[in-house]
Amino acid sequence: MRSSLGRVRGLGSAKEGTHHWWYHRLTAGSNLVLMLWLLIAIARQPSYDYATLHAWMQSAWVAVPMALLILSVFYHFRLGLQVVIEDYQHDESRVVLLVLLNFFVVALGATAIFSILKIAFGAAA
Amino acid sequence: MASRNPARPLSPHLQIWRWGPHMLVSILHRVTGSGMATVGSLLLVWWLAALAGGAESYATFQGVFTTDSGALNVFGVIIGVGLTLSLFQHMMSGIRHLFLDTGAGFELKTNKTFAMLTMVASVTLTAVFWLYLGMK
Numbered sequence: 001m002r003s004s005l006g007r008v009r010g011l012g013s014a015k016e017g018t019h020h021w022w023y024h025r026l027t028a029g030s031n032l033v034l035m036l037w038l039l040i041a042i043a044r045q046p047s048y049d050y051a052t053l054h055a056w057m058q059s060a061w062v063a064v065p066m067a068l069l070i071l072s073v074f075y076h077f078r079l080g081l082q083v084v085i086e087d088y089q090h091d092e093s094r095v096v097l098l099v100l101l102n103f104f105v106v107a108l109g110a111t112a113i114f115s116i117l118k119i120a121f122g123a124a125a
Numbered sequence: 126m127a128s129r130n131p132a133r134p135l136s137p138h139l140q141i142w143r144w145g146p147h148m149l150v151s152i153l154h155r156v157t158g159s160g161m162a163t164v165g166s167l168l169l170v171w172w173l174a175a176l177a178g179g180a181e182s183y184a185t186f187q188g189v190f191t192t193d194s195g196a197l198n199v200f201g202v203i204i205g206v207g208l209t210l211s212l213f214q215h216m217m218s219g220i221r222h223l224f225l226d227t228g229a230g231f232e233l234k235t236n237k238t239f240a241m242l243t244m245v246a247s248v249t250l251t252a253v254f255w256l257y258l259g260m261k
Contacts, residue, residue: 057176
């Protein structure tokens with residue numbers, strides 16, 4: 001005896017996708033919370049000069065949500081751009097673009113996290 | 126690689142259907158998402174890196190978007206309003222998608238109403254955001 005779920009599991013042409021779909025939704029939820037935090041925090045800044053914003057981001061209460069925002073948003077758009085590439089690119093260009101997408105996300109995300117930590121840990125600029 | 130047989134029939138596409146707000150909102154979701162993922166993410170990381178790099182690098186970043194008086198220049202307004210409008214549109218239509226995922230809101234009239242509401246909400250929220258900044 002096999003359950004209905006057991007019979008269809010792995011039979012789709014892609015053999016995967018649930019993980020992609022679910023993490024897109026999961027990060028959509030965390031993006032919503034974190035982006036609303038950032039928008040409100042930015043709007044409420046007394047000033048937008050270097051000293052104000054640098055001091056602001058040195059707080060753990062800013063650096064941690066900011067790093068979480070980068071992780072959540074970058075994971076989300078990595079999944080989203082993958083779908084866009086898969087929809088419009090059908091030849092070798094698809095593989096090339098998907099590889100470039102991974103490099104783009106990791107390189108940019110690492111730079112962002114490094115910048116946040118550098119400010120938070122108070123290294124001399 | 127996935128090669129395409131051009132003789133295969135194509136499914137009816139955009140030019141076949143009568144346009145409705147749900148189609149525009151769907152396209153906007155993809156366009157705003159792709160725009161923010163490329164232009165938006167690069168600018169966000171440039172902002173963070175400039176802030177981490179010190180006062181001088183931050184002044185370089187600021188100089189691109191502001192005039193000498195500190196107000197936003199034309200480019201700053203286009204990027205600022207463009208990114209916030211994209212963010213709010215993507216956010217509102219994303220919330221709509223989460224509701225549609227539950228199987229709710231597919232009745233024609235409800236679907237059309239909420240598709241239009243995402244655009245009304247995104248324009249309103251963008252206006253509120255910038256009016257708040259302007260009135261501070």
